[in-house]
Amino acid sequence: MNQFFRSLHIVLQFFVFASIFAGRQANLLRYEKGDFLFDFKADQKTEVFYVKNGEYFSGSPLDQWVYAQSTWDFTTHTRIGNSLTSKLTLRNKAKWGNTRSIFATTERLKIVDFYISGHNHSFNRLLPWLRKAWLRVSVNDAFGVKSDGKHYLKFGVFPYEVGRGISLGSAYAIAPGVLGFFSDNTIDQYAFGASLRGDIRSDGSLKYDVYTALLENSSGSFSQTTEVVNTNSVSSPSIYRGFGDINSLLVGKLFFKAFETKSWGCLTFEPYVVYDWVPAQKVEVNSDANVKLGTFGAAVEYVNDKYEFGFESAFNFGRQYVKAWDRNTVLAVRDADTGYLKEAYNSVYTDVNLTTRAAVTDANKDVVDNQSIKGPAFNGQRIGTSDLYNSLYRFRPGYANKFAGNMFVVDGTYYFKPDILSVSLAGGCASGDEHPNIVLDAPEDTERNSTYGGFIGLQEIYSGKRVRSVFVIGGQRIVRPLSSPELRIMRERQLYAVNVSGFSNLVYAGANVSWTPSKYEKKLKLSSNALYYWQDKATDKYCLALKGSDTSTDLDSSASKALGLEINLFLDVKWLENFKGFIATAFFVPGKHFEEVIGKPVNAAQLAEVTRSDRYGIDYNRYPLINNKVAYLLNAGFQYLF
Numbered sequence: 042m043n044q045f046f047r048s049l050h051i052v053l054q055f056f057v058f059a060s061i062f063a064g065r066q067a068n069l070l071r072y073e074k075g076d077f078l079f080d081f082k083a084d085q086k087t088e089v090f091y092v093k094n095g096e097y098f099s100g101s102p103l104d105q106w107v108y109a110q111s112t113w114d115f116t117t118h119t120r121i122g123n124s125l126t127s128k129l130t131l132r133n134k135a136k137w138g139n140t141r142s143i144f145a146t147t148e149r150l151k152i153v154d155f156y157i158s159g160h161n162h163s164f165n166r167l168l169p170w171l172r173k174a175w176l177r178v179s180v181n182d183a184f185g186v187k188s189d190g191k192h193y194l195k196f197g198v199f200p201y202e203v204g205r206g207i208s209l210g211s212a213y214a215i216a217p218g219v220l221g222f223f224s225d226n227t228i229d230q231y232a233f234g235a236s237l238r239g240d241i242r243s244d245g246s247l248k249y250d251v252y253t254a255l256l257e258n259s260s261g262s263f264s265q266t267t268e269v270v271n272t273n274s275v276s277s278p279s280i281y282r283g284f285g286d287i288n289s290l291l292v293g294k295l296f297f298k299a300f301e302t303k304s305w306g307c308l309t310f311e312p313y314v315v316y317d318w319v320p321a322q323k324v325e326v327n328s329d330a331n332v333k334l335g336t337f338g339a340a341v342e343y344v345n346d347k348y349e350f351g352f353e354s355a356f357n358f359g360r361q362y363v364k365a366w367d368r369n370t371v372l373a374v375r376d377a378d379t380g381y382l383k384e385a386y387n388s389v390y391t392d393v394n395l396t397t398r399a400a401v402t403d404a405n406k407d408v409v410d411n412q413s414i415k416g417p418a419f420n421g422q423r424i425g426t427s428d429l430y431n432s433l434y435r436f437r438p439g440y441a442n443k444f445a446g447n448m449f450v451v452d453g454t455y456y457f458k459p460d461i462l463s464v465s466l467a468g469g470c471a472s473g474d475e476h477p478n479i480v481l482d483a484p485e486d487t488e489r490n491s492t493y494g495g496f497i498g499l500q501e502i503y504s505g506k507r508v509r510s511v512f513v514i515g516g517q518r519i520v521r522p523l524s525s526p527e528l529r530i531m532r533e534r535q536l537y538a539v540n541v542s543g544f545s546n547l548v549y550a551g552a553n554v555s556w557t558p559s560k561y562e563k564k565l566k567l568s569s570n571a572l573y574y575w576q577d578k579a580t581d582k583y584c585l586a587l588k589g590s591d592t593s594t595d596l597d598s599s600a601s602k603a604l605g606l607e608i609n610l611f612l613d614v615k616w617l618e619n620f621k622g623f624i625a626t627a628f629f630v631p632g633k634h635f636e637e638v639i640g641k642p643v644n645a646a647q648l649a650e651v652t653r654s655d656r657y658g659i660d661y662n663r664y665p666l667i668n669n670k671v672a673y674l675l676n677a678g679f680q681y682l683f
Contacts, residue, residue: 076122084114088623088678095512097520098631100670109137114172123191124182128199130173132229172230175199180239190240200231201252203294203313204340204353205503207448207544212502213256227502232256234290245298252292259286259321270321270328275365275415276439282321282328290499291316306345313338317499322361324478325437329366333359334444334497350453351506357444357497363478365439367415369432371401388435391428395421399429417488440489442477446496448544452507454553465553467508471496473546473578476539481526494578495545503544508551509570511609511627512672514544519629520667521546521604522643524581537642538583548575548602564615574604576634583641603632619682628673635669642666 070081093105116130175197180186183194200211214230234254241247259265259282266284271277294313301307319332338355369388376383384401389409391397399405412425417438423430452467474494480487504515512519522538523546541547551572558565579599609627616622642648647666 076120078118078120080118082116082118082683084112084116084680084682086112086678086680088676090674090676092672092674094668094670094672095519095674097665097667098629098635098670098672099665099668101665104665108139111135111137113169115169116173124179126177128173128175129171131169132172133167133169134229135167170230171198172228173198173200180237188240189243190245192237192239194235194237196235198231198233200228201234201236201254201292202500203292203315204311204338204355205450205506207353207450207498207501207503208313208336208338208355209290209292209315209499210501210503212500232290232500241295247298248296250292250294250296252290252294254290255287256290256317257288260284273326273367273369274329275367275436277364286321286328288317288319288321290318306343308343309341311340311342313340315499316359324363325366325368330361330363332361334361334499335359336497336499346456348453348455349507350451352449352451354447354449355496356447359444361442361444361477361493363437363440363442365417366437367435368437369409369435372398374398388432389424390430390432393423393430395430395432405429438488440491443490443492444497445492445494446472446474446545448472448496448498452505454507461557461559463553463555465507465555466551467505467553467572468550469544470548470577471544471546473541473576475523475578475580479523479526479539481524495541498544501543505551505570505572508553508572509568509609509611510549510551510572510607511625511674512607512629513547513549513572513574513604519604519672520643521576522580522638522641522667525583525641537644537648540643546577547604548577549573566611566613568611568613570607570609570611572607574607574632576602576604580638583638600637601633604634605632606630620679622679623677625676626674628671630671631669635667639668640666 070079072079087109089107089109091105091107094100096104098104111134113133114130115132116128118126118128120126175195177193177195180192180194181188186192201209202211203209206212211231212228213232214228232254234252236250236252238248238250241249259268265286266282268282269280270282271280274280292313292315294311297310297312299308299310313336315334315336315338317332317334319334321328322330322332324330335358336355337358338353340351340353342351343349369386371384372387373382374385375381385398386401386405386409387398389399389405391399399409408424408427408429412427413419413431414425415436417436420431420436421433448469448471450467450469452465454463454465456463472494473496475481476487477491477493478487502515504510509515521541523541525538526536549572551570553568553570555566555568557567579602582598582600607627607629609625612624614622640651642651650664651666
């Protein structure tokens with residue numbers, strides 16, 4: 042508790058210091074003459090964060106952080122009547138005292154035949170970057186289209202989403218960290234794309250919208266098309282990447298306003314379809330799979346003077362094709378006799394018991410490269426007439442995972458007094474499943490054609506519409522691991538649990554109370570949310586001491602689905618016309634699920650820590666592993682719009 046108050050004191054110091062700089066003003070530029078308009082605006086936000094136990098609920102003093110952050114957005118807007126409109130936003134964001142927090146890059150270096158871990162580069166100057174830059178042209182005016190309805194072509198860098206942003210959101214380049222009070226503000230760059238939208242009915246009650254984006258292009262130069270990415274592919278005709286490796290997105294949606302009257306209110310429908318083609322996806326290594334992902338869905342909203350409600354539902358279709366692959370790579374290992382580093386194969390051994398990895402000698406290299414027949418039938422077999430043996434998992438067969446996920450969200454609000462007091466209820470479900478490409482007990486569990494039932498959203502950062510979440514959905518997502526593989530699986534396979542991210546394998550219900558008192562001179566809004574979460578698909582219990590042993594029968598039983606309770610509070614105060622302050626605080630009480638998975642590793646470093654022979658009695662309260670301690674956070678700051 043003393044540690045909490047010390048940390049809170051640090052946060053308050055940051056908060057006071059931040060307030061000194063939050064209200065710096067700049068000139069507002071606006072020029073308008075006839076049909077021509079140009080204006081310049083800026084948005085400055087300074088905020089501080091403190092989070093405790095927010096990563097693993099561990100109770101460890103390592104599982105906490107605090108920082109102050111400033112964000113500047115400079116936006117220009119140009120308009121020539123309705124014919125031509127453009128907008129450009131430059132952003133600068135930096136954490137105080139962290140000069141290398143922007144433009145960080147990670148590279149992997151290859152030494153002889155093996156790769157070493159990535160190393161980072163960063164730039165220590167505060168440079169702005171393009172967050173948004175788009176141009177919208179009137180098709181009617183530019184191409185002489187004679188139509189009562191208006192049609193517009195828009196291209197560049199701009200936000201785009203369908204429905205509530207669950208099936209497809211705008212989070213193309215999202216900044217990690219605490220969500221805080223403004224979810225849109227966490228997106229540092231939008232995707233490059235183009236849209237064509239317009240009226241089907243001249244009164245605007247029925248509109249269409251077609252959108253396309255290039256999310257990643259690896260066919261933009263000769264060096265990219267000739268990059269060697271298929272060396273270990275069993276079936277690819279060439280070792281080179283080839284032409285056409287472009288992650289492209291295509292979206293179509295309609296907007297239908299059924300009615301809008303003063304007495305009946307307004308009812309709208311938004312059906313949509315999303316299709317994403319990913320020709321080069323990573324399952325184990327880069328470019329060893331491809332994906333065709335589609336989503337059908339629809340969103341409905343109804344609003345009147347006293348209440349409003351909405352819902353959205355969607356389901357996935359398509360498939361992921363995982364290529365047949367040779368997993369054998371070269372590692373750097375220490376020679377037990379000399380202490381020198383040497384090259385060795387990770388999936389080729391010198392004995393039938395598969396205990397000693399083969400060194401990369403000229404003779405062995407000739408056998409592996411030229412005499413090895415590739416295919417799953419040769420796993421665990423002698424390589425030709427040599428004294429070398431394939432591992433049990435060297436060759437992965439090709440297989441496909443069919444997508445069949447679905448989701449549903451619904452919420453509503455009742456206004457007791459307009460703009461004074463409102464109560465909202467919300468609920469939702471996103472289907473879940475075990476990871477289709479992670480072996481839990483044996484290779485045949487996953488390396489075969491299967492159906493994946495977890496819902497998959499693209500660029501999603503949904504935090505709720507009428508009932509808001511901080512910890513579970515949105516920018517700050519708690520750890521939610523799937524089942525762990527058995528330790529008896531061969532050591533060249535991934536042995537730690539995969540963490541679920543995004544709106545998947547989740548069921549929730551919640552309520553909100555918002556109060557906006559009109560009698561105060563300062564405009565104030567107080568909003569509190571309470572949400573409870575469960576898993577959709579139960580995952581296995583975890584007990585490290587029993588993993589891989591004959592007494593692990595209890596591990597075959599499922600852990601509780603109860604993830605826990607979140608309660609949060611948002612306070613927004615408008616001090617001046619364009620200057621406001623905000624405080625967001627929240628805590629999360631882990632449910633029984635986390636009690637039954639304490640210590641479960643979710644990355645390679647945690648796996649190495651918990652599997653040391655002398656660490657089976659590890660103190661989970663000190664080392665940052667999954668636990669069931671209460672998590673809490675504080676986010677406070679100022680925002681100035683000018």
